[in-house]
Amino acid sequence: MSVEATAPAAVIVLAAGAGTRMKSAKPKILHQIGGKSMVGHAIAAARGLDPERLVAVVRHERDRVAAHLLEIDPSLVIADQDEIPGTGRAVQVGLEALPEDLEGTVVVTYGDVPLLTGELLAELVAEHNAGGNAATVLSARLEDPTGYGRIVRDTDGSVAGIVEHKDASDEQRAIDEVNSGIYAFDAAVLRSALKQVTTENAQGEMYLTDVLSIARNDGGRVAAVVTEDPWQVEGANDRVQLAALGKELNRRTLTQWMRAGVTIVDPESTWIDVQVALSNDVTIKPGTQLHGHTAIGTDAVVGPDTTLTNVQVGPGATVTRTDATDSVIGANAKVGPFAYLRPKTDLGEDGKIGAFYETKNARIGKGSKLSHLGYSGDSVIGEYTNIGCGNITANYDGEKKHQTVIGSHVRTSSNTVFIAPVSVGDGAYTGAGAIVRKDVPAGALALSVAPQRNTEGWTEAKRPGSDSARAAAQASGQPASNS
Numbered sequence: 160m161s162v163e164a165t166a167p168a169a170v171i172v173l174a175a176g177a178g179t180r181m182k183s184a185k186p187k188i189l190h191q192i193g194g195k196s197m198v199g200h201a202i203a204a205a206r207g208l209d210p211e212r213l214v215a216v217v218r219h220e221r222d223r224v225a226a227h228l229l230e231i232d233p234s235l236v237i238a239d240q241d242e243i244p245g246t247g248r249a250v251q252v253g254l255e256a257l258p259e260d261l262e263g264t265v266v267v268t269y270g271d272v273p274l275l276t277g278e279l280l281a282e283l284v285a286e287h288n289a290g291g292n293a294a295t296v297l298s299a300r301l302e303d304p305t306g307y308g309r310i311v312r313d314t315d316g317s318v319a320g321i322v323e324h325k326d327a328s329d330e331q332r333a334i335d336e337v338n339s340g341i342y343a344f345d346a347a348v349l350r351s352a353l354k355q356v357t358t359e360n361a362q363g364e365m366y367l368t369d370v371l372s373i374a375r376n377d378g379g380r381v382a383a384v385v386t387e388d389p390w391q392v393e394g395a396n397d398r399v400q401l402a403a404l405g406k407e408l409n410r411r412t413l414t415q416w417m418r419a420g421v422t423i424v425d426p427e428s429t430w431i432d433v434q435v436a437l438s439n440d441v442t443i444k445p446g447t448q449l450h451g452h453t454a455i456g457t458d459a460v461v462g463p464d465t466t467l468t469n470v471q472v473g474p475g476a477t478v479t480r481t482d483a484t485d486s487v488i489g490a491n492a493k494v495g496p497f498a499y500l501r502p503k504t505d506l507g508e509d510g511k512i513g514a515f516y517e518t519k520n521a522r523i524g525k526g527s528k529l530s531h532l533g534y535s536g537d538s539v540i541g542e543y544t545n546i547g548c549g550n551i552t553a554n555y556d557g558e559k560k561h562q563t564v565i566g567s568h569v570r571t572s573s574n575t576v577f578i579a580p581v582s583v584g585d586g587a588y589t590g591a592g593a594i595v596r597k598d599v600p601a602g603a604l605a606l607s608v609a610p611q612r613n614t615e616g617w618t619e620a621k622r623p624g625s626d627s628a629r630a631a632a633q634a635s636g637q638p639a640s641n642s
């Protein structure tokens with residue numbers, strides 16, 4: 160294998176542990192940061208190596224974890240760990256799920272180290288291959304190495320093996336170089352060394368770490384790659400660590416976007432999931448959260464105080480104090496302040512959804528405006544239509560939802576209610592307060608409110624002695640009667 164060819168034969172992701180310190184009904188590795196489960200991040204890093212085969216070892220909450228893994232990555236192989244405990248056994252069952260004669264490099268990593276990148280894994284594999292090593296471990300120097308396995312080195316600096324904290328002498332516990340639990344192995348060495356691993360240790364487990372000293376005693380070269388970035392090998396065991404890792408991941412994501420030409424006014428109050436895509440010259444204002452597969456076009460301004468989940472925002476659009484999900488906002492469109500876009504809202508180019516508008520399954524054409532105070536659901540609106548203040552689509556008859564279809568260049572007056580199913584033709588108008596129960600033909604004016612009739616002197620007659628009656632009398636220049 161050439162030095163350049165870093166793609167390993169297989170990656171084994173260990174994901175059998177219980178994660179009891181999360182105190183959760185949900186398996187630890189399914190908890191999310193940056194819009195993805197911890198194990199989702201681990202799988203993404205592993206896939207970054209472009210391995211021929213990817214195996215995940217499961218046991219705790221087996222069915223739930225396996226279903227999640229196969230949803231993320233249908234081509235990975237699930238291996239079930241049995242009752243024999245330990246990382247060594249986990250890797251052994253992982254190998255058993257692979258071809259017996261598998262050759263080349265096998266990478267082992269964990270399901271709960273979400274900041275690990277494909278780049279760092281590739282560096283590990285490259286070093287491993289370049290040295291022709293039997294085993295290469297990714298290590299880090301930590302201020303507080305308590306609990307971790309320690310990298311034991313010979314006087315010449317070469318890696319002699321790994322000793323677990325619980326098995327370590329005081330002298331070994333003083334070592335600050337720790338085992339991350341992430342390795343590259345030669346497949347044949349790994350397979351044969353694991354046969355020699357026992358459970359004779361402080362925890363009665365099959366330690367994967369024993370493979371290193373076994374390989375070395377068999378004459379193999381064992382080395383360590385020391386990362387300068389301990390975040391990448393840090394696991395989340397409880398929710399405090401989960402939050403810390405989530406914050407650091409977010410900081411890294413924001414830094415990348417700012418370097419790519421995105422203005423983020425306040426990184427402290429901005430949260431962006433890892434799958435979000437931003438163009439250069441996007442501006443993100445404080446208090447904004449971008450989730451899922453949200454994508455934002457160049458020169459768009461989003462925020463302040465906006466949450467977008469799976470929303471496509473076109474170039475030049477502005478989205479202010481808005482909550483939107485599974486929606487499309489066209490180029491140069493304006494949304495908010497205080498708009499609520501529920502799934503399947505599709506606002507055309509130059510369109511507007513203004514203050515206190517709620518939309519759902521609403522296709523709104525180019526240049527059409529819903530500026531103030533209303534609800535538009537299960538609706539199709541043409542181009543350059545102006546929907547007046549307070550318009551509502553009554554889409555629900557108590558049992559079923561129905562559609563409202565409004566044409567292009569329509570003008571609806573304030574407080575129009577569309578009783579769906581109903582349609583309004585191109586260029587039609589509605590009067591204020593119209594309740595549109597019947598289809599409106601193109602170019603028609605729809606009025607449903609009775610003509611106004613004024614009963615002169617009504618207040619004086621019906622509310623004598625009231626403040627209103629006095630005001631009315633004063634306005635008409637007559638003395639008010641007292642009773």
Ligand code: UD1
Nearest residue numbers: 173174175176244245246249269270307308338339340366
């Ligand atoms: C292990 C290493 C230790 C290292 C540390 C880094 C061993 C013996 N020790 O510690 O040197 O510093 O990781 O975090 O390997 N797992 C299984 N099956 C098992 C046991 C564990 O799949 O039977 C998985 C867990 O889900 C987890 C990972 O392996 O993702 C590590 O397990 P954990 O118990 O946290 O690691 P330690 O054994 O404490």
Ligand code: CA
Nearest residue numbers: 306340394396
């Ligand atoms: Ca651990």
